Amino acid sequence: MNEIKLEAEARTEFGKGAARRIRRADKIPAVLYGHGSDPVHVTLAGHSTMMAFKHSNALFSIELDGKKQLAIAKDVQRDAIKDTIDHVDLLVVRKGEKVEVEVNVHIEGESAPGTIHVVESQSLTISADATNLPEWVTVSIEGLEEGANISAGDVTLPEGSTLVTDPSHTVVTISVPRAEVAADDDAAAEGEATEAEAPAEG
Known part of the structure; x- marks a missing residue:
């Protein structure tokens, strides 16, 4: 900038x-x-x-x-x-000096159908050249399935930047909304009950 x-x-x-x-x-x-x-x-x-x-x-x-x-x-x-x-x-x-700053996390793409993403960390701490600080870092969630998670160490940083945040720190998780999970469970239970109530053939 x-x-x-x-x-x-x-x-x-x-x-x-x-x-x-x-x-x-x-x-x-x-x-x-x-x-x-x-x-x-x-x-x-x-x-x-x-x-x-x-x-x-x-x-x-x-x-x-x-x-x-x-x-x-x-x-x-x-x-x-x-x-x-x-x-x-x-x-x-001064030019050439490294400083620690917070950078916002920008989410890109869409996770697998039926899933949602939850941003656990809105920003990361990095060390970068004071005269070339990024405004944000981009995290792609394109096609990620339920149970996937992206940690700070997985995030691609701009050239010349290094991560200060703990690399194991969770940034984004992918899950299925609870309402949909509950609905699937109810449908399965209803199916089992119907089979149990059906008269035996012969």
Whole structure:
């Protein structure tokens, strides 16, 4: 993914009251940290930041006082009701550096007829180049039968990425809905009862 440019301004006010004033001005309080440097408190433009965070594991080019810093989001605090961003922690990164991130699991294909799939893990933790982070990993369930399961170690990762999640951790399972299983059992029991009630020939 290409770098997403975000303009930042140095922040001198702190506390809940200051944060509310910042958000009322359509800005978002944030902090930049990493590589042993002191944290830098900034504000980001509200609308452009909200649009940028529609991408998972985006790489940001933060412009502050005429200088640029590459960064990724390590923590995003959202308002549970408004679904707006309240605060962002940004980790400064460099090209060639490896970082650990969460990537969403994207399901592709359809399992065998009569079965359903259950996603046990919505995301996986991987280690990847900070400037080439994937937004998601794809898991194919095409044609899988009842009882099949896909573990984290079975998932194909993008080139240059390594798995951090336990490889034995279950990602997707394939099963038959209980209602259908119960219906099949009832039909079988009814058939047995009919045979038992039928008069013997001769």
